[in-house]
Amino acid sequence: MSTFLGMPARPPRSPYGTGNLRGDEPFPRAAHQELGNGQLRRNLHKATTTIRAKRLNVTGELPDWEALRDAGSAIKTDAMNRLPELLEQLELKVTEHGGTVHWARDAAEANEIVARLVRATGSSEVIKVKSMATQEIGLNEHLESAGITPYETDLAELIVQLAHDKPSHILVPAIHRNRDEIRQIFLDRIPGVDPELDNVPAHLAAAARAYLRQKFMTTKVAVSGANFGIAETGTLSVVESEGNGRMCLTLPDTLITVMGIEKVLPRYQDLEVFLQLLPRSSTGERMNPYTSLWTGVTPGDGPQDFHLVLLDNGRTAALADAIGRAALNCIRCSACLNVCPVYERTGGHAYASTYPGPIGAVLTPQLAGMHAADDDPNSSLPYASSLCGACFDACPVKIDIPSLLVELRHQHTEQAGTTPEKLAMKAAAAVMKRPALYTGAQKAAGLGRVVAGRDGTISRLPPPFNGWSDSRDTAAPPRRTFRAWFASDEGRATLRAAADEHDRGQGESDQGPGEPDRNQGEDGTR
Amino acid sequence: MTSARETVLGRVRDALALAPTPATAVPRAYRTGWALPDPERLALFTDRLLDYRAEVHPCTADRTAKVVAEVLRDHGARRIGVPAGLDPRWLDAYDGEVCQDAADIPAPRLDSLDAVVTASAAGCAETGTIFLDGSPDQGRRALSLVPDLHLCVVDLSSVEAGVPEAVARLVPERPTTLISGPSATSDIELERVEGVHGPRTLVVVIRTDR
Numbered sequence: 001m002s003t004f005l006g007m008p009a010r011p012p013r014s015p016y017g018t019g020n021l022r023g024d025e026p027f028p029r030a031a032h033q034e035l036g037n038g039q040l041r042r043n044l045h046k047a048t049t050t051i052r053a054k055r056l057n058v059t060g061e062l063p064d065w066e067a068l069r070d071a072g073s074a075i076k077t078d079a080m081n082r083l084p085e086l087l088e089q090l091e092l093k094v095t096e097h098g099g100t101v102h103w104a105r106d107a108a109e110a111n112e113i114v115a116r117l118v119r120a121t122g123s124s125e126v127i128k129v130k131s132m133a134t135q136e137i138g139l140n141e142h143l144e145s146a147g148i149t150p151y152e153t154d155l156a157e158l159i160v161q162l163a164h165d166k167p168s169h170i171l172v173p174a175i176h177r178n179r180d181e182i183r184q185i186f187l188d189r190i191p192g193v194d195p196e197l198d199n200v201p202a203h204l205a206a207a208a209r210a211y212l213r214q215k216f217m218t219t220k221v222a223v224s225g226a227n228f229g230i231a232e233t234g235t236l237s238v239v240e241s242e243g244n245g246r247m248c249l250t251l252p253d254t255l256i257t258v259m260g261i262e263k264v265l266p267r268y269q270d271l272e273v274f275l276q277l278l279p280r281s282s283t284g285e286r287m288n289p290y291t292s293l294w295t296g297v298t299p300g301d302g303p304q305d306f307h308l309v310l311l312d313n314g315r316t317a318a319l320a321d322a323i324g325r326a327a328l329n330c331i332r333c334s335a336c337l338n339v340c341p342v343y344e345r346t347g348g349h350a351y352a353s354t355y356p357g358p359i360g361a362v363l364t365p366q367l368a369g370m371h372a373a374d375d376d377p378n379s380s381l382p383y384a385s386s387l388c389g390a391c392f393d394a395c396p397v398k399i400d401i402p403s404l405l406v407e408l409r410h411q412h413t414e415q416a417g418t419t420p421e422k423l424a425m426k427a428a429a430a431v432m433k434r435p436a437l438y439t440g441a442q443k444a445a446g447l448g449r450v451v452a453g454r455d456g457t458i459s460r461l462p463p464p465f466n467g468w469s470d471s472r473d474t475a476a477p478p479r480r481t482f483r484a485w486f487a488s489d490e491g492r493a494t495l496r497a498a499a500d501e502h503d504r505g506q507g508e509s510d511q512g513p514g515e516p517d518r519n520q521g522e523d524g525t526r
Numbered sequence: 527m528t529s530a531r532e533t534v535l536g537r538v539r540d541a542l543a544l545a546p547t548p549a550t551a552v553p554r555a556y557r558t559g560w561a562l563p564d565p566e567r568l569a570l571f572t573d574r575l576l577d578y579r580a581e582v583h584p585c586t587a588d589r590t591a592k593v594v595a596e597v598l599r600d601h602g603a604r605r606i607g608v609p610a611g612l613d614p615r616w617l618d619a620y621d622g623e624v625c626q627d628a629a630d631i632p633a634p635r636l637d638s639l640d641a642v643v644t645a646s647a648a649g650c651a652e653t654g655t656i657f658l659d660g661s662p663d664q665g666r667r668a669l670s671l672v673p674d675l676h677l678c679v680v681d682l683s684s685v686e687a688g689v690p691e692a693v694a695r696l697v698p699e700r701p702t703t704l705i706s707g708p709s710a711t712s713d714i715e716l717e718r719v720e721g722v723h724g725p726r727t728l729v730v731v732i733r734t735d736r
């Protein structure tokens with residue numbers, strides 16, 4: 001490693017996160033099992049088709065949608081750049097308004113903080129608002145082991161919890177279940193439910209209402225996540241639909257909010273952007289039914305004891321990667337899942353992480369690492385994509401997921417790849433970085449085919465990618481396969497030239513995997 | 527021992543030092559300062575509310591009490607809750623029982639109310655959103671949440687055309703609730719169903735001359 005001779009010592013990279021961020025088997029194997037489940041595929045197809053149409057309707061009707069996306073993307077990038085000062089400001093403001101701020105390095109620490117706070121109240125149960133962060137750290141499991149019963153109150157989370165199932169979607173965790181299955185789960189698991197309950201969604205929702213009503217009225221402690229935390233004012237926000245969020249945020253005596261450090265926004269005014277981007281992208285509504293905004297404690301209104309737990313758990317590891325950190329801009333709308341042809345066929349469980357789908361494929365390996373040499377299932381995630389680009393088109397904060405996937409594949413092959421794989425990856429990386437070459441390759445082959453499967457042969461791309469064009473917002477490139485293009489003289493020449501150029505661009509430096517600065521010097525811009 | 531706080535903040539600084547990026551300017555080319563004449567704002571706001579299956583009653587301010595009483599009667603609401611600062615004249619024509627809320631009334635008791643009547647802080651026509659901020663005429667958050675019917679009186683002059691204009695009206699430190707239609711869920715096959723834990727019926731009385 002000769003790169004940084006003469007430079008000051010580089011700071012250490014943060015440890016990776018822990019919790020529900022890693023499965024037992026690689027994506028292709030997990031996906032293969034899920035693909036055998038016809039019911040799952042029908043459920044997913046129906047749901048994602050519905051939501052795609054709704055989203056396009058409500059994003060299309062705004063004349064300034066693209067300008068909102070640009071603003072949203074820049075606000076998040078700016079927030080990441082200024083994270084230390086913003087977090088300190090948020091802490092100060094929450095404290096000024098009567099809240100208590102806690103910091104957690106990882107999942108275990110966050111879990112312990114929450115359990116300790118609950119114990120201090122004397123309560124042995126908590127009601128929970130759907131939250132990705134607490135799912136990620138496995139809070140429910142930890143609370144149960146500490147003798148505290150968590151009750152999920154979001155309808156989909158309730159379905160998942162009652163069925164001892166796992167969430168499969170970041171917005172609609174029970175998307176893999178249809179109404180008949182949900183009816184059966186309720187009949188089997190809700191004490192005292194009407195045995196005549198049918199499968200009409202409104203009736204199923206009413207059954208959940210009746211079941212949870214008493215919990216809302218009597219439970220003294222609630223645990224929530226947060227969609228946004230405003231540094232300027234100390235205001236926290238939960239965006240929801242059912243009113244279970246309002247119940248949890250309002251009725252208990254104690255509220256504990258677990259928030260990833262990347263959720264901080266600089267200004268209150270920034271809400272004007274995200275309150276437009278998020279609902280339209282997630283449920284395809286102009287506005288979600290309920291959004292709660294609260295700042296510390298308000299005398300006479302809501303919980304009088306408020307705790308904010310700020311969670312790292314691998315976020316700083318992701319932040320140290322100049323390219324990969326864009327994944328931290330995610331506002332968890334789930335649009336990228338809903339348009340993804342891979343997700344639509346495999347479902348969320350195949351990703352084996354709290355974060356499935358395209359964003360999961362880039363976020364999970366960065367939060368929890370991909371230890372390629374040890375056959376880590378996470379190192380298969382960057383390949384769980386056809387790179388069709390639909391996710392990038394749909395993302396309200398313009399995260400270029402395909403490029404991030406390519407970058408992660410690159411990092412993976414640098415760590416563990418075989419020679420042909422490395423060649424293809426180098427070529428792909430070079431092609432991606434040069435607009436003219438990139439466009440040429442895309443024209444010839446479609447971006448989806450530019451990058452090889454992990455064993456270096458194209459045929460090993462996970463199976464069902466041929467349906468990708470129906471979920472794209474824009475016209476698909478010509479359907480000449482990468483294999484055909486690769487086999488042609490033109491393809492071979494292009495890749496060879498690109499690989500050579502890539503090697504030249506690397507210059508003397510031989511930066512190892514995980515070095516965040518890698519590739520930045522390639523175009524001679526630094 | 528280093529505290530978690532110092533460790534996390536230190537890691538963030540290290541990460542930014544490992545991968546420094548130039549300062550980002552935020553382009554705010556999206557629509558702001560959007561204004562619409564009263565009739566158009568009313569039409570847009572009404573359209574959005576109806577789309578969420580809220581019930582909408584436009585009226586002039588002098589008819590507030592009459593409309594409120596009619597709505598409550600039509601829904602069979604015999605016992606209603608009101609925040610302490612609600613204009614008492616709005617209930618002049620109502621003949622049911624009126625319970626004034628107070629901070630020390632336990633939330634489960636609110637469950638026995640047939641309805642709640644509140645004012646509002648602001649509105650957004652384009653998204654059909656009502657903003658409550660806990661002012662005396664809106665009350666604490668539990669009051670507008672637990673009863674199954676929420677009747678909300680909105681002055682048209684407080685309804686802005688778009689989201690940025692409406693957000694600009696808010697006071698950040700106040701506990702604020704954005705309400706867009708009755709409670710709903712899309713959790714079953716991503717189909718919207720109205721009516722889960724929040725009020726299953728939302729009635730909006732829009733006072734067109736206020």
Ligand code: SF4
Nearest residue numbers: 330331333334336395
């Ligand atoms: S990556 Fe973008 S599209 Fe996907 S969930 Fe996050 S914000 Fe939404």
